[in-house]
Amino acid sequence: xxxxxxxxxxxxxxxxxxxxxxxxxxxxxxxxxxxxxxxxxxxxxxxxxxxxxxxxxxxxxxxxxxxxxxxxxxxxxxxxxxxxxxxxxxxxxxxxxxxxxxxxxxxxxxxxxxxxxxxxxxxxxxxxxxxxxxxxxxxxxxxxxxxxxxxxxxxxxxxxxxxxxxxxxxxxxxxxxxxxxxxxxxxxxxxxxxxxxxxxxxxxxxxxxxxxxxxxxxxxxxxxxxxxxxxxxxxxxxxxxxxxxxxxxxxxxxxxxxxxxxxxxxxxxxxxxxxxxxxxxxxxxxxxxxxxxxxxxxxxxxxxxxxxxx
Amino acid sequence: xxxxxxxxxxxxxxxxxxxxxxxxxxxxxxxxxxxxxxxxxxxxxxxxxxxxxxxxxxxxxxxxxxxxxxxxxxxxxxxxxxxxxxxxxxxxxxxxxxxxxxxxxxxxxxxxxxxxxxxxxxxxxxxxxxxxxxxxxxxxxxxxxxxxxxxxxxxxxxxxxxxxxxxxxxxxxxxxxxxxxxxxxxxxxxxxxxxxxxxxxxxxxxxxxxxxxxxxxxxxxxxxxxxxxxxxxxxxxxxxxxxxxxxxxxxxxxxxxxxxxxxxxxxxxxxxxxxxxxxxxxxxxxxxxxxxxxxxxxxxxxxxxxxxxxxxxxxxxxxxxxxxxxxxxxxxxxxxxxxxxxxxxx
Numbered sequence: 093x094x095x096x097x098x099x100x101x102x103x104x105x106x107x108x109x110x111x112x113x114x115x116x117x118x119x120x121x122x123x124x125x126x127x128x129x130x131x132x133x134x135x136x137x138x139x140x141x142x143x144x145x146x147x148x149x150x151x152x153x154x155x156x157x158x159x160x161x162x163x164x165x166x167x168x169x170x171x172x173x174x175x176x177x178x179x180x181x182x183x184x185x186x187x188x189x190x191x192x193x194x195x196x197x198x199x200x201x202x203x204x205x206x207x208x209x210x211x212x213x214x215x216x217x218x219x220x221x222x223x224x225x226x227x228x229x230x231x232x233x234x235x236x237x238x239x240x241x242x243x244x245x246x247x248x249x250x251x252x253x254x255x256x257x258x259x260x261x262x263x264x265x266x267x268x269x270x271x272x273x274x275x276x277x278x279x280x281x282x283x284x285x286x287x288x289x290x291x292x293x294x295x296x297x298x299x300x301x302x303x304x305x306x307x308x309x310x311x312x313x314x315x316x317x318x319x320x321x322x323x324x325x326x327x328x329x330x331x332x333x334x335x336x337x338x339x340x341x342x343x344x345x346x347x348x349x350x351x352x353x354x355x356x357x358x359x360x361x362x363x364x365x366x367x368x369x370x371x372x373x374x375x376x377x378x379x380x381x382x383x384x385x386x387x388x389x390x391x392x393x394x395x396x397x398x399x400x401x402x
Numbered sequence: 403x404x405x406x407x408x409x410x411x412x413x414x415x416x417x418x419x420x421x422x423x424x425x426x427x428x429x430x431x432x433x434x435x436x437x438x439x440x441x442x443x444x445x446x447x448x449x450x451x452x453x454x455x456x457x458x459x460x461x462x463x464x465x466x467x468x469x470x471x472x473x474x475x476x477x478x479x480x481x482x483x484x485x486x487x488x489x490x491x492x493x494x495x496x497x498x499x500x501x502x503x504x505x506x507x508x509x510x511x512x513x514x515x516x517x518x519x520x521x522x523x524x525x526x527x528x529x530x531x532x533x534x535x536x537x538x539x540x541x542x543x544x545x546x547x548x549x550x551x552x553x554x555x556x557x558x559x560x561x562x563x564x565x566x567x568x569x570x571x572x573x574x575x576x577x578x579x580x581x582x583x584x585x586x587x588x589x590x591x592x593x594x595x596x597x598x599x600x601x602x603x604x605x606x607x608x609x610x611x612x613x614x615x616x617x618x619x620x621x622x623x624x625x626x627x628x629x630x631x632x633x634x635x636x637x638x639x640x641x642x643x644x645x646x647x648x649x650x651x652x653x654x655x656x657x658x659x660x661x662x663x664x665x666x667x668x669x670x671x672x673x674x675x676x677x678x679x680x681x682x683x684x685x686x687x688x689x690x691x692x693x694x695x696x697x698x699x700x701x702x703x704x705x706x707x708x709x710x711x712x713x714x715x716x717x718x719x720x721x722x723x724x725x726x727x728x729x730x731x732x733x734x735x736x737x738x739x740x741x742x743x744x745x746x747x748x
Binding site (some may be wrong): 204209219232319 | 498535621628661704
């Protein structure tokens with residue numbers, strides 16, 4: 093059976109759906125089995141590191157959709173036919189190639205950097221596909237049907253991506269609601285603690301007390317209190333002379349003394365989701381601190397246990 | 403002042419007022435730029451918030467400690483004077499505005515208005531229900547309010563605030579934090595205008611894509627937006643307050659100018675390309691990196707004689723540096739060290 097021209101052009105949409113099924117059905121896990129940060133970014137295996145990271149512009153289907161892979165052969169064919177291209181196309185192609193390599197190598201760990209190129213690449217995709225179909229004699233209506241096919245495939249991919257997020261969230265009670273949840277209930281957009289300053293005062297934190305803040309800049313933004321900015325994921329706290337390690341270079345007992353005497357802090361402000369990015373830190377919270385409160389949005393306040401372990 | 407009134411006031415003065423000044427200046431050079439009027443107006447509107455942050459960067463660096471009112475007056479006065487240079491660009495702008503109602507008869511413009519209406523409702527929901535909650539923008543915001551408190555910008559090894567203990571880990575240009583500073587000059591109790599930058603620049607990006615893709619086919623804009631809109635990344639960009647909509651907008655606009663420069667080089671095109679690259683750099687380090695790569699590609703690809711290519715890259719390179727690129731040179735020499743420092747990647 094011979095495929096009509098229009099059916100042939102529909103094939104990419106079919107391949108896109110197939111890729112989505114394979115990607116979400118086989119490749120992407122729904123539960124972390126190791127490093128939480130790498131799992132969140134979808135980089136927790138060598139294959140995923142390549143597909144979602146280095147080549148993420150084309151194959152990070154979770155965030156960038158299932159149309160971008162089409163750019164891979166398109167740019168490759170462009171490079172093969174380099175000499176026949178007009179100068180502006182050569183310039184565009186070379187720049188995009190270099191940008192994809194640089195972003196993939198340096199910023200592939202974060203889909204947001206790859207997304208920088210997406211609007212331009214999608215404009216290019218639609219323009220080139222339209223041009224090729226026109227050259228093959230496809231009428232405008234037929235071309236629109238091909239694009240409609242691609243758009244529907246993209247919607248299918250989006251549905252799978254949302255389902256995947258939900259499955260991940262279902263396996264992980266400490267995870268904060270994904271922004272998508274806000275589409276059905278806008279109140280869920282607000283993940284901030286309610287009256288943080290009042291909450292801290294209520295829990296016995298004096299206005300002059302220094303609080304160790306685990307990667308929650310809202311503390312500095314909404315209160316006039318003093319803090320030590322810390323991130324357990326990299327065990328880094330920040331002072332006047334930059335980054336320092338806190339737990340890695342000390343035993344738990346030494347770390348507690350250092351926190352009290354050198355950082356001059358007895359309180360730790362964090363949240364349930366971020367607290368588990370480092371098992372050592374979490375264990376320190378459990379053994380050397382007392383959980384004073386957890387607010388409805390998962391923010392936590394711990395106090396260093398005193399000499400008598402209270 | 404009521405938050406919404408405050409939003410309207412700052413938007414009218416900044417996005418619309420300063421945006422109109424930029425649009426008139428660019429429309430004066432429309433023939434040289436070779437872009438449609440709508441694309442030029444969109445780029446003008448996009449340049450407005452960035453350009454006030456650029457002015458603040460210069461003022462707070464060179465004349466620290468000025469009172470809020472004086473800084474506000476100097477910046478707005480500067481753009482008022484700049485507006486005088488717009489001359490017949492204003493006439494073009496007025497004509498463009500007058501043509502809009504007639505476009506209501508075209509199906510594709512109505513489709514664009516429909517998308518705009520949906521986005522406007524989404525923006526209202528976002529601004530009503532979501533305070534500044536996301537991690538990165540809270541860091542930008544805290545630093546912006548430190549700039550506002552001190553009325554000074556410093557290039558220093560560590561951006562550590564001894565009063566609060568906050569440490570600004572960002573290594574990017576100061577443009578985005580300075581938007582908080584700008585809003586704070588009107589009244590330091592709200593951040594609704596900076597929050598509105600997310601939906602505003604997403605809408606400008608959508609409008610830019612729409613206007614550009616209309617030349618490909620009547621439904622090409624819709625297909626492009628459907629493919630982009632069906633990605634989690636785009637939806638998140640819409641729902642999470644961040645610098646991303648701004649930098650993606652500036653990058654996309656700079657790509658249009660990049661292609662235009664190779665096709666029909668002109669001084670105006672090279673200058674505007676340079677400003678867009680600089681604005682992107684002033685917002686984010688990636689802008690600096692991509693801007694340098696773009697200049698490199700302009701030099702390498704054989705689109706004119708090598709002497710011409712060098713000349714055009716220089717014409718674009720000067721505004722690129724002035725508008726934002728120079729920040730990184732100063733930061734490397736006198737500040738954090740930028741990429742030369744030992745970076746903890748997040």
